[in-house]
Amino acid sequence: MTQEAVRVRGLRKRYGDVTAVDGVDLGIRHGEVFGILGPNGAGKSTTVEILQGHRSRDAGEVSVLGEDPGRANRRWQSRVGIVWQDESAPAELTVAETVRHFARYYPKPRDPDEVIALVGLAEKAGSRTKALSGGQRRRLDVALGVIGAPELLLLDEPTTGFDPAARRQFWSLIRDLADEGTTIILTTHYLDEAEALADRLAVIAAGRVVAEGEPASLAGRAQDRATVHWAEPDGSPHSTETDTPTRTVAELSARFDGEIPELRVTRPTLEDIYLRLIGQEAN
Structure with missing residues (x-):
């Protein structure tokens, strides 16, 4: 087994006169x-569709689990799980019927009851899909994505439309799958989701990878200047940018003789970095 589950070099895809993917490299x-x-139209969906084997490419090298997805067979397909943005479960079947039905498509599926429990639907096993909440239906979609015991799981905007509680529950499920050793590729517009779940990130803009790295250090985030915020004795807010926030806090502490009112030390958020990378700086 190679170190990389996915290797992409020089990936390109055009639609007529529009270049959707323009030399993407990923490992x-x-x-x-x-x-x-x-952002929408940046090329990330096209890139993921090529990794899935559902869209052809115009140029470049792509290896997913050691094979070219453009020429892969059914054996390779059984090693890759996909959770589409749109729901795929039949509305009239129960949760248990649906998972057991999809299990028959795979040579070595996981135990359906184990998968239903893994996604937190054991108590809903006898319920019809149409009776489930939105979050529960999304959990069922994940069950269908992992029933074949995939080595790689592709998640396309998995929590769109979730309320905050359902999103946090879903995050816990993804962490459980990662702890089992599943390689997971996640596309999302929620930056807090990316920061909470991803070991590493790639930002794609205009068909190119403009940054790649860990969320905490993406595009030099960890080295960016800090901002120290505090309130003066009259209550007026103040702040200053500094490369030495510890020294600034020490100086303020001496001036205030101890407690510094409303003290906060912040660095650029992932959203700040993301907007900078895609050329949409916040005003």
């Missing part, structure tokens, strides 16, 4: 959660 290690970020 995704076995067992990691890898997030792909980018």
Whole structure:
């Protein structure tokens, strides 16, 4: 087994006169959660569809689990799980019937009851899909994505439309799958989701990878200047940017003789970095 589950070099795809993917390079290690970020039309969906084997490419080299997805056979397909943005479960079947039905498509599926429990639907096993909440239906989609015991799981905007509680529950499920050793590729517009789940991120803009790295250090984030915020004795807010926030706090502490009112030390958020990378700086 190579170190990389996914290797992409010089990937290109055009639609008529429009270049959707313009020389993308990616390397995704076995067992990691890898997030792909980018605005609509940036090329991330096309890239993921090529990795899935559902869209052809015009140029470049692509290896997913050691094979070219453009020429892969059914055996390779059984090693890759996909959770589409749109729901795929039949509305009239129960949860248990649906998972058991899809299990028959795979040579070595996981135990359906184990998978239903893994996604937190054991108590809903006898319920019809149409009676489930939105979050529960999304959990069922994940069950269908992992029933074949995939080595690689592709998640396309998995929590779109979730309420905050359902999103946090879903995050816990993804962490459980990652702990089992599943390689996960996640596309999302939620930057807090990417920061919470991804070991590494790639930001795609205008068909190119403009940054890649860990969320905490993406595009030099960890080295960016800090901002120290505090309130003066009259209550007026103040702040200053500095490369030495510890020294600034010490100086303020001496001036205030101890407690510094409303003290906060912040660095650029992932959203700040993302907007900078895609050329949409916040005003």
